[in-house]
Amino acid sequence: MGANMRELRKQAVEELGWEQRDPNRYNIDGIVRDAWINGNGSDETWKAAVEKHYKRFMVGDWVRITVEVEDGFTEHHYGPIENFRKPDGNHYRRHVANPHAAFLHPEHTRSHVVPLADLVEEINDFEIITEWSQVHEGGPQHNYGVYSCIGMHGPYPPPATTLVIHKVSGRKKRFCDACNTPEQRAGLADEALMYQRNAKSTILELRADPTLITGPASEDRWDKSPAEQYREFADVFPWLVPAPAAELYQQWKENQNASAAA
Numbered sequence: 001m002g003a004n005m006r007e008l009r010k011q012a013v014e015e016l017g018w019e020q021r022d023p024n025r026y027n028i029d030g031i032v033r034d035a036w037i038n039g040n041g042s043d044e045t046w047k048a049a050v051e052k053h054y055k056r057f058m059v060g061d062w063v064r065i066t067v068e069v070e071d072g073f074t075e076h077h078y079g080p081i082e083n084f085r086k087p088d089g090n091h092y093r094r095h096v097a098n099p100h101a102a103f104l105h106p107e108h109t110r111s112h113v114v115p116l117a118d119l120v121e122e123i124n125d126f127e128i129i130t131e132w133s134q135v136h137e138g139g140p141q142h143n144y145g146v147y148s149c150i151g152m153h154g155p156y157p158p159p160a161t162t163l164v165i166h167k168v169s170g171r172k173k174r175f176c177d178a179c180n181t182p183e184q185r186a187g188l189a190d191e192a193l194m195y196q197r198n199a200k201s202t203i204l205e206l207r208a209d210p211t212l213i214t215g216p217a218s219e220d221r222w223d224k225s226p227a228e229q230y231r232e233f234a235d236v237f238p239w240l241v242p243a244p245a246a247e248l249y250q251q252w253k254e255n256q257n258a259s260a261a262a
């Protein structure tokens, strides 16, 4: 049985490899047991076993948590999983196949024990574009239209190979393959978080009175009215504008266009 089990394990790892899956992210013994020892070995049984024994999260994986802070704001915080915890927050003594929660220590917050169900893979928050023509669209003339990686390279950065877009804010950065890491991507999201924190009073004002954004313009072109300042804010940070104010601003813009066309 021992030798046979070793053989089956090896076979399962090979099979996962053919399916372009990382064997490290699977409980191999579980798959062998469910698919081939207790199961009938059919394609469906194999698929079900593979799905069941996938480890969605592992120690070291970067994840995002959503943290509720004061005044009804929520923040996205990122960090690597340091270890797994029981429902009571204590450590597991032995390796467990299905841990309950993860302990993490994001840079911008205190430590958290978070149920696995509340974790999001950090990569989900980003769109990764690798098509050269898209990555270098509008690239700088002085560099033959090629953007450089903005990672830490000193004076001679290599060309960027990826365009990383933070989905929530739409903010973008270009990296080489080596710099396109969870940590660097989290840095992009952290910048968006800092803008959110710095804009807190503006957001609260627009939340309390969305009509502020449609107020009159100033007569004096050198002195902007409050409404004009809110509209400028909305143009630069559209993702930070509360929904009712964003809707009013959209209508306001359509009215402006209509009266300009009339």
Ligand SMILES: [Zn+2]
Pocket: 149, 150, 151, 152, 153, 158, 175, 176, 177, 178, 179, 180
């Ligand atoms: Zn780089």
